[in-house]
Amino acid sequence: xxxxxxxxxxxxxxxxxxxxxxxxxxxxxxxxxxxxxxxxxxxxxxxxxxxxxxxxxxxxxxxxxxxxxxxxxxxxxxxxxxxxxxxxxxxxxxxxxxxxxxxxxxxxxxxxxxxxxxxxxxxxxxxxxxxxxxxxxxxxxxxxxxxxxxxxxxxxxxxxxxxxxxxxxxxxxxxxxxxxxxxxxxxxxxxxxxxxxxxxxxxxxxxxxxxxxxxxxxxxxxxxxxxxxxxxxxxxxxxxxxxxxxxxxxxxxxxxxxxxxxxxxxxxxxxxxxxxxxxxxxxxxxxxxxxxxxxxxxxxxxxxxxxxxxxxxxxxxxxxxxxxxxxxxxxxxxxxxxxxxxxxxxxxxxxxx
Amino acid sequence: xxxxxxxxxxxxxxxxxxxxxxxxxxxxxxxxxxxxxxxxxxxxxxxxxxxxxxxxxxxxxxxxxxxxxxxxxxxxxxxxxxxxxxxxxxxxxxxxxxxxxxxxxxxxxxxxxxxxxxxxxxxxxxxxxxxxxxxxxxxxxxxxxxxxxxxxxxxxxxxxxxxxxxxxxxxxxxxxxxxxxxxxxxxxxxxxxxxxxxxxxxxxxxxxxxxxxxxxxxxxxxxxxxxxxxxxxxxxxxxxxxxxxxxxxxxxxxxxxxxxxxxxxxxxxxxxxxxxxxxxxxxxxxxxxxxxxxxxxxxxxxxxxxxxxxxxxxxxxxxxxxxxxxxxxxxxxxxxxxxxxxxxxxxxxxxxxxxxxxxxxxxxxxxxxxxxxxxxxxxxxxxxxxxxxxxxxxxxxxxxxxxxxxxxxxxxxxxxxxxxxxxxxxxxxxxxxxxxxxxxxxxxxxxxxxxxxxxxxxxxxxxxxxxxxxxxxxxxxxxxxxxxxxxxxxxxxxxxxxxxxxxxxxxxxx
Numbered sequence: 136x137x138x139x140x141x142x143x144x145x146x147x148x149x150x151x152x153x154x155x156x157x158x159x160x161x162x163x164x165x166x167x168x169x170x171x172x173x174x175x176x177x178x179x180x181x182x183x184x185x186x187x188x189x190x191x192x193x194x195x196x197x198x199x200x201x202x203x204x205x206x207x208x209x210x211x212x213x214x215x216x217x218x219x220x221x222x223x224x225x226x227x228x229x230x231x232x233x234x235x236x237x238x239x240x241x242x243x244x245x246x247x248x249x250x251x252x253x254x255x256x257x258x259x260x261x262x263x264x265x266x267x268x269x270x271x272x273x274x275x276x277x278x279x280x281x282x283x284x285x286x287x288x289x290x291x292x293x294x295x296x297x298x299x300x301x302x303x304x305x306x307x308x309x310x311x312x313x314x315x316x317x318x319x320x321x322x323x324x325x326x327x328x329x330x331x332x333x334x335x336x337x338x339x340x341x342x343x344x345x346x347x348x349x350x351x352x353x354x355x356x357x358x359x360x361x362x363x364x365x366x367x368x369x370x371x372x373x374x375x376x377x378x379x380x381x382x383x384x385x386x387x388x389x390x391x392x393x394x395x396x397x398x399x400x401x402x403x404x405x406x407x408x409x410x411x412x413x414x415x416x417x418x419x420x421x422x423x424x425x426x427x428x429x430x431x432x433x434x435x436x437x438x439x440x441x442x443x444x445x446x447x448x449x450x451x452x453x454x455x456x457x458x459x460x461x462x463x464x465x466x467x468x469x470x471x472x473x474x475x476x477x478x479x480x481x482x483x484x485x486x487x488x
Numbered sequence: 489x490x491x492x493x494x495x496x497x498x499x500x501x502x503x504x505x506x507x508x509x510x511x512x513x514x515x516x517x518x519x520x521x522x523x524x525x526x527x528x529x530x531x532x533x534x535x536x537x538x539x540x541x542x543x544x545x546x547x548x549x550x551x552x553x554x555x556x557x558x559x560x561x562x563x564x565x566x567x568x569x570x571x572x573x574x575x576x577x578x579x580x581x582x583x584x585x586x587x588x589x590x591x592x593x594x595x596x597x598x599x600x601x602x603x604x605x606x607x608x609x610x611x612x613x614x615x616x617x618x619x620x621x622x623x624x625x626x627x628x629x630x631x632x633x634x635x636x637x638x639x640x641x642x643x644x645x646x647x648x649x650x651x652x653x654x655x656x657x658x659x660x661x662x663x664x665x666x667x668x669x670x671x672x673x674x675x676x677x678x679x680x681x682x683x684x685x686x687x688x689x690x691x692x693x694x695x696x697x698x699x700x701x702x703x704x705x706x707x708x709x710x711x712x713x714x715x716x717x718x719x720x721x722x723x724x725x726x727x728x729x730x731x732x733x734x735x736x737x738x739x740x741x742x743x744x745x746x747x748x749x750x751x752x753x754x755x756x757x758x759x760x761x762x763x764x765x766x767x768x769x770x771x772x773x774x775x776x777x778x779x780x781x782x783x784x785x786x787x788x789x790x791x792x793x794x795x796x797x798x799x800x801x802x803x804x805x806x807x808x809x810x811x812x813x814x815x816x817x818x819x820x821x822x823x824x825x826x827x828x829x830x831x832x833x834x835x836x837x838x839x840x841x842x843x844x845x846x847x848x849x850x851x852x853x854x855x856x857x858x859x860x861x862x863x864x865x866x867x868x869x870x871x872x873x874x875x876x877x878x879x880x881x882x883x884x885x886x887x888x889x890x891x892x893x894x895x896x897x898x899x900x901x902x903x904x905x906x907x908x909x910x911x912x913x914x915x916x917x918x919x920x921x922x923x924x925x926x927x928x929x930x931x932x933x934x935x936x937x938x939x940x941x942x943x944x945x946x947x948x949x950x951x952x953x954x955x956x957x958x959x960x961x962x963x964x965x966x967x968x969x970x971x972x973x974x975x976x977x978x979x980x981x982x983x984x985x986x987x988x989x990x991x992x993x994x995x996x997x998x
Binding site: 190202218219220221222223224225226228229230233234236237239241251252255323325328356357358359362369371388473475476478479488 | 596599691692694700701703704705706707708709710711783841844845848849852853855858859934937938942943945949953
C-alpha cells in the first residue's frame with residue numbers, strides 16, 4: 136500500500152492524503168495527531184506560519200519524496216514563496232561557494248543528501264549558526280551548531296538470500312575480505328567514500344589500505360549502490376556494501392527480492408551518515424523552514440516512504456529495518472567525513488579508483 | 489567597408505568574436521586549475537587507454553553504421569522515407585545514459601530479457617558494452633552529416649561510372665564516398681567529442697574513463713583537480729580536432745543527387761538489415777520503459793516540463809545556427825578562419841559538469857544573466873555550436889563558388905550575393921545543424937541543472953531526478969515524451985529540409 140501510495144504521489148497532495156502523519160502536515164487545522172506526540176518531536180501545528188520569499192538549493196533529492204515534503208510545506212504556508220533549485224550535491228556546493236566569492240547570494244537554505252557538501256559550505260564560513268533549541272531536538276551525536284542533520288542512512292551488507300543466511304555474513308567489516316564471499320561495491324560512489332573516510336578515522340590509514348587491497352581482489356565494482364543491491368539481488372555477487380535504503384526500496388517494490396540486510400558491529404561498516412540542511416541567510420525564515428523538516432510529521436513521512444532513519448527523538452524507524460537499538464554504529468563526527476582527499480589518495484594508491 | 493572586405497573575408501570578424509566566446513569557459517578552467525596541480529600517475533595511463541579505445545571503437549562503429557544508413561536515407565527510394573529517416577535519427581532523442589541503463593537492465597543474468605523470455609543473454613558491460621551503447625546513440629551524427637553531403641552531390645559522375653560498366657556498389661565506394669569524406673569526418677569528429685565528454689555510459693557500464701575520474705574528483709570537492717584533468721582531456725580534444733582537419737573533401741558543383749529504386753525483395757532486405765540497430769537503440773529502451781510503466785504506474789507528471797525543454801532547446805537551436813553561419817564560412821574562407829572554427833569545438837569535449845561549473849563562474853560576472861533562461865541558452869549554444877558549425881560547413885563546402893561569382897558579376901553586392909545565393913543554398917545544412925542542437929539540448933543535463941532559472945524543470949532534469957532515486961516507473965512518461973518530442977522536432981525540421989532539397993536540386997536552372 137505504501138509503495139502504491141508513493142508511486143502515485145508526485146503531486147504530493149493525493150498521496151499524502153493516505154498517510155495520517157502527512158495529512159496532519161498538509162492540513163491547515165490542528166490535527167488529532169498532536170495527542171500522541173512523543174517527547175521532543177515537535178508537530179507542525181506548534182510551528183509559526185512561514186511567510187515571504189525563500190530559495191532552497193536541494194542537492195540530489197530523493198526522487199519526489201523530498202518534493203512531497205516541500206509541496207506539503209508550501210500547501211500549509213500559502214504565503215510562503217518557495218523557490219527550489221535542484222542539482223548534483225557537489226555541484227550545488229561549488230555553486231554556493233562560487234556565488235559567495237562573486238558577492239552574490241541566491242540561496243537562503245541548502246539541503247543536501249550528503250554531509251560532505253554541507254561541510255564544504257560550512258567550512259567556507261557561509262553557514263549561519265542555528266539556535267540551540269533547534270539543534271537540541273536532534274538525537275545525541277547528531278547535534279551540530281552550524282547545520283542540522285535531517286535523516287540518517289546506515290551502512291549495511293545486503294546479501295543474496297538465495298544462497299546465504301544472516302549468520303553466514305561476517306559481523307566485522309575488517310573481516311569481510313577474509314571470508315569466501317564474492318563482494319559487490321561502488322568505490323566511486325560518494326556514500327562509499329564517506330564510509331571509507333570513517334574507516335580511516337577509526338582504524339587508521341594503514342589498516343584501511345590493507346583492507347582495500349584485500350577487498351579489491353574479490354570485489355566487483357558497480358557504478359552506484361543501487362547497482363550493487365540490484366547485483367546482489369540477481370545473485371551476481373554474494374554480498375554488497377551499500378546504504379540501507381536501496382535494499383528496503385527494492386524490497387518494497389519487489390517483496391520476493393532475494394536480498395536481505397546484515398549489519399556489522401561497532402565499526403565503519405555500520406556507520407550512520409546523514410543528509411543535512413543549513414541556513415545561508417540571516418533571519419527567522421530560514422531557521423523556521425529548517426524546523427519544519429525536523430517535525431514529527433516530516434520525519435515519520437521520510438521514514439515510512441523513503442526508508443530513511445529519523446534523527447529526531449521519538450519518531451519510529453523505517454519499516455523493514457531492524458530496531459536501531461540492536462545496531463551499534465561507531466561514534467564519528469560527520470563533519471570530519473568531508474576530509475575526502477586523503478581517502479581518495481589512499482584509494483588511488485591501492486588502485487581501486 | 490568594402491576595402492576591408494577585399495583583404496579579410498567578411499565572416500572573419502564575427503567568427504573571431506564567436507571563437508573567443510567559445511574559449512571563455514576554457515579560460516575559466518585554467519583559472520580553476522591553477523592553484524593545485526597533480527599531474528599524471530600510473531593509474532591515469534590505464535584510464536587514458538580506456539578512453540582512447542572507447543573513442544576509437546565508437547568512431548569506427550558509428551562510421552560503419554552511419555555511412556550506409558546515410559546512403560540509404562539519401563538515395564534509396566524506400567516507402568515512407570521520412571519515417572525511416574526519423575526513426576533512424578531517433579537515437580539522438582534518447583539520452584545515452586538512459587539507453588545505457590535500459591540496456592544494462594535488459595541484458596545479463598536476471599535482466600528483463602531473461603525474466604520475460606527465459607532466454608539467457610550475455611551481460612552488457614565493460615568496454616564492449618560501453619562501445620555498443622555509444623555507437624547506438626551517436627551513429628546518427630555520422631548519418632546526418634554524411635547524408636547532408638550526399639544530398640548535394642551531383643549524380644552525373646556516378647552515372648558516368650555506371651555507363652562505363654562499374655557496379656552500383658563499386659561506384660558508391662569509389663565515386664561517391666571519397667567525395668563526402670568531409671561529411672563523414674565531421675560526423676566522426678562529433679562522435680569522438682561526444683564520447684570523450686560523456687559520463688553516464690562509461691559509469692553505468694563500469695568502464696574507467698577520463699570523465700569518470702573527473703567526476704570522482706569533482707564529487708570529492710577537488711574542483712581544481714577536476715579542472716586540471718579536464719584541461720588534459722582538452723589536449724586529446726585538440727588532437728582529434730587536428731586529425732579531423734586533415735581530412736579533405738573535393739570541391740565541386742552541386743547538382744541533382746543520385747536516386748536508387750530498390751525492388752521489393754531489396755526493400756525487405758534493407759528493412760531487415762536496419763532492424764537490429766533500431767531494435768537495440770530505440771525499441772528496447774522504449775520497451776523497458778513500457779515494462780516499468782506497467783509495473784510501477786506512471787505517477788503524476790507536469791506537462792510544463794515538456795514545454796520548458798522544447799522552448800529552451802528551440803532557442804538554442806536558432807541561436808546556434810545563426811552563430812554557426814559566419815564560423816562555417818570563415819572556416820571555408822581561409823586558414824585563420826579554419827583555426828577559429830576549430831576553437832568553437834572545444835566546448836563539446838569538456839564533461840558537462842565541469843563546463844557547467846565554468847559557466848557558473850562566467851555567469852556570475854554577468855549578474856543580469858545569472859540563473860536566467862538567457863544564460864542557459866548561451867550555455868547550450870557554447871556547448872553545441874560545433875554541431876551546427878559542422879553541418880553548415882559541410883554543406884557550404886559543396887557550394888558552387890561560380891554561383892556567387894555570377895551574382896557578383898550581375899551587380900549584386902557581397903551582402904546580397906550572400907543573402908540570395910549562399911544562404912538559401914546552405915539551408916539544408918542549417919536545418920540539420922539546428923536539429924542536432926535541438927536534440928542535444930533536449931537531453932542535456934548538467935548545464936541545465938546548474939545554469940537554468942531556479943525552479944526550471946525540463947524533461948531531462950525530471951528524468952534525472954526520478955532515476956537518481958531509483959523510481960524507474962516514473963521515468964517512463966517523461967522518457968517517452970522526450971523521445972516523442974525530439975522525433976517530432978526532427979520530423980518538422982526534416983520536412984523543412986525537403987523544401988530546401990527542392991530548391992537546390994529539382995529546379996532546372998540551378
